[in-house]
Amino acid sequence: MLFDVNTAIGHWPFRKLQDNDAPSLRKLLESHKITMAAVANINGIFYKNTQDANLELAEALAPHRDFFTGIATLNPAYAAWERDLEYCVRTLGLKGLRLLPQYHNYPVFSPEAVNIAAAAAQFDIPILIPQMIVDKRQKHWLDVETYVDVHELGRLCRKVPQAKFILTEYRIPANLIDESGKPLYPNLYIEISRLRSAYMQDLAKLAQALGSDHLLFGSGAPFKEISPAILKMQCADLSGQEKAQINGLNAHSLFSL
């Protein structure tokens, strides 16, 4: 089993993407032996009314429900997100919520974020927050250059301990362990696609520190190539059971599949 928690469909206005519709993306992922994937709609980054992106996503995924797990994108600073969240979960069958504070213009630790995180927890769906969408060093002049600060996200994790957060595209190193060696944020999960593995074994070390139940395989497709993430798992000094957790068991559990 290989479950990719970090994929997307839709249009990215700053660079032409390929395989960014559901059938093509599925084919691409399956060619890398990925068996299931969580997918969000890129358009939700840019639409003011993000619910339109969620409706698009649900329609696109309808023939692929055996493969894709849909992730809603909502802006808690926008109108009617409560109704939209309920509709996404109960009617559209989306199983996760993506928040984009850097694009939707609210602090990651803010009353808006706290409210929507608490609501997501009530629906028992995880909240995915990308540290970045693309590397800011090559940003388009209209794009943002703000990365999500892990410890700001950590404040949100602590404020809403019943919620489960997945930090995707995690790259900027941060200390996630307290002085006694315990995770600072027990409800924070990390997607692995930007962690070093063969050299320095950062991925394996993070798995040891946080627990292998707190890491998740992800690729970042179709923005990024997929094989690097697969190589990271292959090169990690982890047991077969630990790799199985990261490669899919943890995602199955978090998305209640």
Next chain:
Amino acid sequence: MNKLKKYAVIDAHNHLSVNAAMNLNRADAENVLRAADRLGIDTLCVSIPLTAPCPSPDEFIRVNNAVAEGMRMNRRFLGFCFVNPGYQDEALREVERCIVKEKMAGIKLYHQYLICDPIMKPLMRLAAGLGVPVLMHAGKCTDAESLKSQPLLSNALHFLKAAEMFPETTLIQGHIGGGGYWEWNLRVLEKRPPNVYIDTSGSVIDRGIVRRTIDALGIDHILFATDGIFEEGAGKVIDAGLSESEYQKLLRDNFQRILAMRKV
């Protein structure tokens, strides 16, 4: 994982490091070799560039000594000597020492000067005379932080100009995936200056980056590299859909052709 292994891969851009006493960090060198083994990389071109605005001759000599120690530690390391071209006489002496006496394979430059700065002339002339390449940290960063911290970061336009200024010197533009605006760099390099190569390293693994690089410069001018970012370096090449012939050129033959230009 071993898909690359059969090619006896040369990583054209990688690094060693020094400890607090400025000696080779041997444990780190072992880590680099272990990582290379896992990805199927055979030979690694290594340097220890200093990123300060104006490293002194004493400092660049010490890091080059560490690189030479790395070469003695394991023959899979091919050294590149780092110098600050601002110290013209000392830089020339150091290049001569490293290439001739220490048998290093090339010169590594960082962002102390643009590659087309006139101050480079004696150094480039020496590189051409020795028949060794000049690998330069490069990119076209567009974010405020990078623009502030690396005001003299060379991009493809600077390389085009340098290619004309130093037509006898082999220039390697470092890491197309080093974080900069790679599509812009490639559009500039579509002019295909004959003495400019580009390496594929860097953490950026945007889909299609390797294929687009090949399309822009031609396969004969692309060098495989990781810059120490191993899975990204290997994975983006694996995903590029290369033919057998392209693999062979990218992973080994192109760099061997550069090595064969050596005159000393």
